[in-house]
Amino acid sequence: MTYAAITGWGKCMPPAVLTNADLATFLETDDDWITTRTGMKERRISHVHAVEMAYVASMHALACAGLKATDIDLIVYGSCSFDEMVPNTASALQYKLGADGAAAMDVNTACTSFLYGYSTANAMVRTGVVKRALVVGVELISRYMDWDNRGCAVLFGDGCAAIVIEATEEKTGLLAETLGCYADARSILRVRGYGATYANANVTFGDMLWDFDGPQIFKKAVQGMTDASAKTLAKAGVAAEQIDLVVPHQANSRIIEAVAKYAGLPMEKVHLTVQKYGNMSAATVPVALVEALEEGRIKANAKLLMPAFGAGLTLCSHYVEWGERLTPKDVSNVELPPCEKTALELVDEIRAKKDVRGRSLAGIESAYYVDRKPYATR
Numbered sequence: 562m563t564y565a566a567i568t569g570w571g572k573c574m575p576p577a578v579l580t581n582a583d584l585a586t587f588l589e590t591d592d593d594w595i596t597t598r599t600g601m602k603e604r605r606i607s608h609v610h611a612v613e614m615a616y617v618a619s620m621h622a623l624a625c626a627g628l629k630a631t632d633i634d635l636i637v638y639g640s641c642s643f644d645e646m647v648p649n650t651a652s653a654l655q656y657k658l659g660a661d662g663a664a665a666m667d668v669n670t671a672c673t674s675f676l677y678g679y680s681t682a683n684a685m686v687r688t689g690v691v692k693r694a695l696v697v698g699v700e701l702i703s704r705y706m707d708w709d710n711r712g713c714a715v716l717f718g719d720g721c722a723a724i725v726i727e728a729t730e731e732k733t734g735l736l737a738e739t740l741g742c743y744a745d746a747r748s749i750l751r752v753r754g755y756g757a758t759y760a761n762a763n764v765t766f767g768d769m770l771w772d773f774d775g776p777q778i779f780k781k782a783v784q785g786m787t788d789a790s791a792k793t794l795a796k797a798g799v800a801a802e803q804i805d806l807v808v809p810h811q812a813n814s815r816i817i818e819a820v821a822k823y824a825g826l827p828m829e830k831v832h833l834t835v836q837k838y839g840n841m842s843a844a845t846v847p848v849a850l851v852e853a854l855e856e857g858r859i860k861a862n863a864k865l866l867m868p869a870f871g872a873g874l875t876l877c878s879h880y881v882e883w884g885e886r887l888t889p890k891d892v893s894n895v896e897l898p899p900c901e902k903t904a905l906e907l908v909d910e911i912r913a914k915k916d917v918r919g920r921s922l923a924g925i926e927s928a929y930y931v932d933r934k935p936y937a938t939r
């Protein structure tokens with residue numbers, strides 16, 4: 562039987578750090594509230610396009626796997642903050658990498674995009690459609706954040722990481738997963754101003770309004786990640802105590818603690834990055850995975866559990882068995898251009914553009930709501 566081993570991994574974190582104190586300069590919030598309610602102290606703000614972060618992370622992942630870009634058959638670009646909608650961003654990454662000949666697709670399931678993308682690529686490798694795939698989790702949320710809304714503005718950050726998977730006959734890699742979606746609650750996390758509904762509709766480009774019911778999302782996230790993890794462990798035939806490390810989506814340290822508690826896993830077995838990066842949506846799990854490897858927290862043949870949750874409301878949990886190799890085959894020296902500005906300056910620039918253009922979303926506030934009424938039949 563064919564499996565898909567993870568043979569390369571790499572990350573790209575933008576250097577500019579936005580602290581809780583920075584946020585308190587323009588929002589009615591403070592370090593104590595953010596720290597106690599979310600576990601977050603800092604997050605990163607990117608000075609470059611998302612595809613540039615994806616390029617750097619991918620070059621590191623390819624070097625780690627000992628591969629050239631032309632060896633890749635498929636690029637899956639997991640994100641919900643695309644530089645452009647058409648053409649897709651995976652094609653921009655393919656072009657920048659010189660991965661000529663690779664298929665290139667975007668996957669958007671919000672915060673679960675990397676893991677949904679990993680499932681897609683894994684299935685294509687295991688069924689023989691492709692031999693080698695690059696899976697990216699990348700976000701540039703800062704560009705479309707609703708920076709006036711303290712309920713969501715304090716929670717998110719930018720970042721990127723990528724993995725390479727390759728066909729193997731050894732039983733390794735992604736062995737079981739559960740994917741799902743609580744679509745009945747999809748309107749509690751919605752970004753208005755982004756998508757065809759708002760195009761040519763009298764909306765000033767750049768305006769963003771987030772509908773964000775934090776406490777409801779919190780409950781659904783705990784439920785979704787817990788249920789998906791239980792199902793995944795059952796499918797894999799693995800008991801919770803056999804898991805060596807949990808690499809979860811990191812939207813809030815209290816969500817992670819609740820999921821770990823219900824799963825019967827101690828927090829010592831959870832790899833946390835939320836305090837320094839906040840919620841990087843699709844980038845969160847792969848960045849945590851890369852850092853867990855770099856910090857020696859993943860051992861040969863480790864059993865890993867990766868639960869995640871996002872807008873949609875999408876949910877998933879992945880069970881991965883690591884292989885033998887824990888160190889990169891080679892190292893890339895590619896890095897981002899230097900950032901001349903502070904994170905607060907970058908955010909202030911985004912906010913200033915919005916203020917100049919003004920808000921015009923109010924008129925189409927409920928323009929797009931999907932209902933379940935059947936279409937009329939003839």
Ligand SMILES: CC(C)(COP(=O)(O)OP(=O)(O)OC[C@H]1O[C@@H](n2cnc3c(N)ncnc32)[C@H](O)[C@@H]1OP(=O)(O)O)[C@@H](O)C(=O)NCCC(=O)NCCS
Nearest residue numbers: 589590591594598711712715775776778779812813870871
């Ligand atoms: C957003 C979140 C941190 C709020 O925490 P919470 O414990 O649910 O909220 P609380 O009930 O403690 O606090 C709500 C109050 O804090 C206020 N508040 C919200 N954001 C605040 C901020 N940044 N600073 C200060 N106060 C804030 C609210 O206005 C509200 O005030 P009110 O009670 O006077 O109306 C939490 O619900 C959460 O993390 N949800 C998950 C959201 C998420 O990350 N989703 C992404 C997809 S996974």
